[in-house]
Amino acid sequence: MRRAEIITAGLMALLSIYLMIKSSELDIGIIEGEGPGGGFWPFWLSAGMLISCIWIAINWYRRTSPPSQSTEVYMDSYGLRMLLLVGGGVTAFIGLIHFIGFYGAIPVFLIYYIRFLGRHSWAATLAISLPAPVITFLFFDIAMRIVLPKGYLEPLFLPLYDFFF
């Protein structure tokens, strides 16, 4: 935990510096007759982030914050495995949307999670993952008229559009 604390503070400090540089693309000072420039607010807030990171680092050095004293591991094997399986699953889900759209990716993700991570029966898995895209379609595409991306499955939906619109 102690090492993770200082690495995170360091990374966040780098992010702050990047944001400060990026903000200074616009005027960061006060323009006569116009008030503060467009970069003023984000620049000084990023500076605030940097100061916080330095402060966190000082606390780390003096061992005054709980994570800087903790000897626990930041990410144990369970946590890491879970992050890879769950976080990876969600990432793959979003990636799949680009190819097979929401209505293809939703059942694939639900089957992966409920059947393979949750180890529930196929009956339970299918009872949830098959109606899910239907309900989503009726709610978003039909009721709210928010058309979700369909990827390469778009042609399959043409008859449905004809039916509903």
Place this chain on the structure above:
Amino acid sequence: MEILGHLADGMFIALEPLNIMLMLGGVALGLFIGAMPGLGSVNGVAILLPATFLVPPTSAMIFLAAIYYGAMYGGAISSITLGIPGASTAVATTFDGRPMALKGRADLALVTAAVASFVGGTVANLLFTAFAPPLAQVALDFGDPEIFALMLLAFATFIGLGGDDIPKTLFSICIGLVLATVGIDIMSGEPRLIFGDITGFMHGINFLVLAIGIYGIGEMIWTIDSTRGKLTMTEAVLSIGRIISAVKESCAGWKGTAIGSFLGFFVGILPAAGATPGSLMSYGVTKMVSKNPEEFGKGSIEGVAAPEAANNSASTGAMLPMLTLGIPGSPTTAILLGGMVIWGLQPGPRLFVDQTEFVWGLIGSFYISNFFALIVNLAFIPLFIWMLRMPFTVLAPMIFVLSIVGGYAATQDMHDVWLMLIFGVGAYLLRKLDYPVAPAVLAIVLGPIAEPKLRQSLLFSDGDPMIFLTRPISGPITVIAIILILLPLIKLIRDKLKARKTTNA
């Protein structure tokens, strides 16, 4: 008298058939969301906000407020039957609710919680109705410096009273405010912070992208990691006869209910505090003034009543600054405030003048939702307990799907869905190191309002920051904000001096 007239009009709006359905649906969903460990009102409201684009703003707000209410009731169900709080707002309910359940009186604990929640909610509604219109009236005179000073105060309370690591709280506030500046600078019209020239950043980062990322994706990963799927359940034996006798018995907790109702409301108004500290403080105060403090922690009725009355009362209290000043009193109300902006409403005191139907319809719905929540809660306790058996491996993927579909629906851009994933995982990793996430959500909602106010104030004063200190209303607010920011420092110095004294003595 004028207020009563408005309130009656509001009740009529809330009693339209669509709104009644939304309130019933909202409290039922809220009860479920509150009862489910890992989900609280803030998660429910963030994830379901995109679904409300279907109905007019007043109905959408009534629905989300009903979820907020219901979740305050629901948190007690898992605190009592599972011994783990269903939401952070119900942490204090486990202290006495769980021991009572282990003694075989889960029914008494559940009924006490429901009754106390109802009383807390009702007291808060009355206080709200009495205080909100005059406060909005006063706030109508606020100019840019006053509003900016109020925002400063909101962030200062996080630093002074939030109780989290101070540099990390400050970091969270700053990053939220910086993320809010991405996109076109509305005052100069120039693009700002367009990372890697990706066009998706041109329309800015919608607060829902951050809120759903943190409270949908990040929260689920956090819960899976921290609970590791081990829960045990206490059964509650319930029947109509038992409920009636339990209602009578629960009256013994009246003192806790009274303290919780009033203390919760005023703590709820403070921006950083909200329902969680409100309920913990009420528990502490009730224990302090109780005739039988030794019973606390062993299943005291007062100990269940106080935090439950307080969390309901605080949730209404948190709505007060949100509606009258445009400053949210809790993370959930921050999301509601962001929702109001999406619906095209300008938050702030003018709502009471320009959008009377919206404001009073919502206030009217508080009373009715509160009543519905009590009835639905008492009638369906067995059903909610049954639903708590739903394995997390079924609930979690459904939440992920809802988060991602909802995140897409909010902006209709896949770029934002990826951003949401990054925020979710990032929030989880930072949260493991005690970085508070709520200030960032508050900041991304308030940022787009705060920045123009600051710039206009400084334009007005030719760049002199003293404008915040010299004006009659913004002056005292700014001073209080500065004191709050310095409060932890003062405490530190006092502790040091005390330590020196004891070593010398």
